[in-house]
Amino acid sequence: MLATAAFIFTSPALADDDAYLKGLSGSLNFNQSGGELQKGFDAAFVQAFTEASGVKVNYSSPQTDFARIKAMHEADAMEYDLLELGGQGDVTLLSKQGLLEKLDLKDLGLDGLPKQYVSEYGVDYGPSGSTLIWNTTVWPEDGKHPTSVLDLFNTKDFPGKRCIFGGAPYTNGILEYALMADGVPADEVYPIDVERALKKLDTIRDDLVFWNSGAESVQFVLDGQCDLGTTWSGRPALRKHQDPDAPIAMTWKDAMVGGGWLAIPTGAKNPKAAAAMIKLAMKPESQAKLCNIIAYCLPIPGVKELIDANMRPWVPIDDNIAQTALAENGDYYAENLPALTERWNAWRLGK
Amino acid sequence: MRSGRRTGWLGLAGVPAGLLLVTAFYLPLLSIGIRSITADASLSLGFANLSAASFVRLAEDTIVRRVVANTLEISLFSTLASIAVAYPLCIALRGLRPAARATVLALVTMTLWTSILVRLYAWTIILGRRGILNSIFIGTGLTDQPVDLLFNTTSVVIGMTNFLIPYAMLIMYPSIMGVDEDLLSAGRSLGAREVKVFARIFLPMTAPVLVAAFIVCLALSLGYYITPAVLGGPSDITVPVFIQQRARLFDWGSVSALGVSLLFVTLALTALATRLLPLERIFGGR
Numbered sequence: 001m002l003a004t005a006a007f008i009f010t011s012p013a014l015a016d017d018d019a020y021l022k023g024l025s026g027s028l029n030f031n032q033s034g035g036e037l038q039k040g041f042d043a044a045f046v047q048a049f050t051e052a053s054g055v056k057v058n059y060s061s062p063q064t065d066f067a068r069i070k071a072m073h074e075a076d077a078m079e080y081d082l083l084e085l086g087g088q089g090d091v092t093l094l095s096k097q098g099l100l101e102k103l104d105l106k107d108l109g110l111d112g113l114p115k116q117y118v119s120e121y122g123v124d125y126g127p128s129g130s131t132l133i134w135n136t137t138v139w140p141e142d143g144k145h146p147t148s149v150l151d152l153f154n155t156k157d158f159p160g161k162r163c164i165f166g167g168a169p170y171t172n173g174i175l176e177y178a179l180m181a182d183g184v185p186a187d188e189v190y191p192i193d194v195e196r197a198l199k200k201l202d203t204i205r206d207d208l209v210f211w212n213s214g215a216e217s218v219q220f221v222l223d224g225q226c227d228l229g230t231t232w233s234g235r236p237a238l239r240k241h242q243d244p245d246a247p248i249a250m251t252w253k254d255a256m257v258g259g260g261w262l263a264i265p266t267g268a269k270n271p272k273a274a275a276a277m278i279k280l281a282m283k284p285e286s287q288a289k290l291c292n293i294i295a296y297c298l299p300i301p302g303v304k305e306l307i308d309a310n311m312r313p314w315v316p317i318d319d320n321i322a323q324t325a326l327a328e329n330g331d332y333y334a335e336n337l338p339a340l341t342e343r344w345n346a347w348r349l350g351k
Numbered sequence: 352m353r354s355g356r357r358t359g360w361l362g363l364a365g366v367p368a369g370l371l372l373v374t375a376f377y378l379p380l381l382s383i384g385i386r387s388i389t390a391d392a393s394l395s396l397g398f399a400n401l402s403a404a405s406f407v408r409l410a411e412d413t414i415v416r417r418v419v420a421n422t423l424e425i426s427l428f429s430t431l432a433s434i435a436v437a438y439p440l441c442i443a444l445r446g447l448r449p450a451a452r453a454t455v456l457a458l459v460t461m462t463l464w465t466s467i468l469v470r471l472y473a474w475t476i477i478l479g480r481r482g483i484l485n486s487i488f489i490g491t492g493l494t495d496q497p498v499d500l501l502f503n504t505t506s507v508v509i510g511m512t513n514f515l516i517p518y519a520m521l522i523m524y525p526s527i528m529g530v531d532e533d534l535l536s537a538g539r540s541l542g543a544r545e546v547k548v549f550a551r552i553f554l555p556m557t558a559p560v561l562v563a564a565f566i567v568c569l570a571l572s573l574g575y576y577i578t579p580a581v582l583g584g585p586s587d588i589t590v591p592v593f594i595q596q597r598a599r600l601f602d603w604g605s606v607s608a609l610g611v612s613l614l615f616v617t618l619a620l621t622a623l624a625t626r627l628l629p630l631e632r633i634f635g636g637r
Contacts, residue, residue, distance in 0.1 A: 065595070065598065065599060066598070066599045066600075066601065067598035067599060067601070067603070067606075070601060070603075093600075097601060161480070166585070168596075205585070208585060209502050209584075210502065210583075210584070210585060212580060212581065223475075223479055223480075223481060224479070224480050224481040224497075225475075225479055225480055225501070225502075337600060338600045338602065341596060341597075341600060342414065345414055345418075345588060345593070345596070346413075346414050348585045348586055348588060349414060349417045349418070349421075349586050349588060350586050
């Protein structure tokens, strides 16, 4: 279980104190995933930011390649002021290359956040679960259906194609789930026994279909490309919002929680504005708005109460978070990603 | 080039293009070249910093071998398939009235104006497990279970072929249309059968553009990233996908070495082709 309920975080009284939004100038280039997430950022805090500060925000998407950030840094021509990153691992990976600015956590009012959600170089703008969804025309909710993310490996009860993220062996819990399905307790998953995880993955290899974007992870299950698959918890929420009858259901049981992080690249042209934007984004009101659009937000005091009832099943709070098994260990990945990617590729190629 | 002296000032018209090429292509290419032969993959080209380590690592890497083999296989099959479709199509166009010909050409090149992503996702609708083809298969009783047509090497080749066909056609079309019908008639009047007319007159006359289309399509497909990424299965990792992955992990040495190697392979292919056929005959010479 995650100990998220136990932490103490004093939410900064921001309602009448937005002095930090004054005295800014210029524009702010925000690189992020685009699509629904961009709409969420826009409605949750970007519009308010521009209104209060006069700073125009330019979006770019999708998330930039790290090689590009490094090239910009070397050329001393950083295009971005604010980055949305895939997780704490990415933040550590970039900061180790000297590509991220240190944040003034105290000034941002973030020094009370648990370590899981913040580091010197970035902050989690909204954790999500790497959950399991399935097609309810195949396994109706009132009949036998998957009850844990680990049913990904249960081909006896739930045969058929299964979808997993193909982009990278992290941010989606696939290695963690393989180990847990093989009997490793959740708190002993790290450091990951890669060979054991891949051996477990071999058992479903022939049934695997890879998705590359969050939107695909849901679409493939609806299209019957696979009958069940992993996803990021906000994606089915979005789909259900548009189409309440979409035949998908989701389980939080044994899921891994990861995050999407905000960070400021070294050499950003407008770091002051970027820091102010982070500060605004982390306000409980902004977080709640984000949650009501894309189901990603921090479980900090003052947020939960503001979340709409129909969004709650998809947000990592209360019962949902209580059912999850572990949080992604970003530091592990930042340390081991090159070797892990090699091994993952070799496995994909069939070795 | 023959008239270079008389129209020398015309060369000025090439300056903008030249500047663009140098700054946007040759300089970055040079930096990749340098990074591939320095020990720390940096741009400092000191003598002590020179190293072949990145290339050695590539040569010893069995994963790279698999990835390169995948790339060659996919590129070769897609190139051959696109030419196998485009060449007969161009020949068929000879027999059409100009209006009908323009329509067909427009239909083919229209795919170039459609976003590649839209085209690729269209293929997922056609090839999917509940897709159009599988619906037909199951509806007609051909199979009772959906066939896996998507997310494997076959679907990558299909998507890539779809992407290459307009290029192959645009390259071959002018020359194929330009073959003089009188020459073919002359062959026939001398008693040659259709097969012989094709093999002895038509094919040799269009061979240069066939080779040109082959080279261009192969070069395009060798560096192509998005199709394998969208339509491929677990094992369809190609060189561009691999480069992207490693660049993300800041392994610039091996990425540069791989990029340089890919460039040399493409250059070698071009050189080979031009040995067989002089370049000016391929690219629109007399």
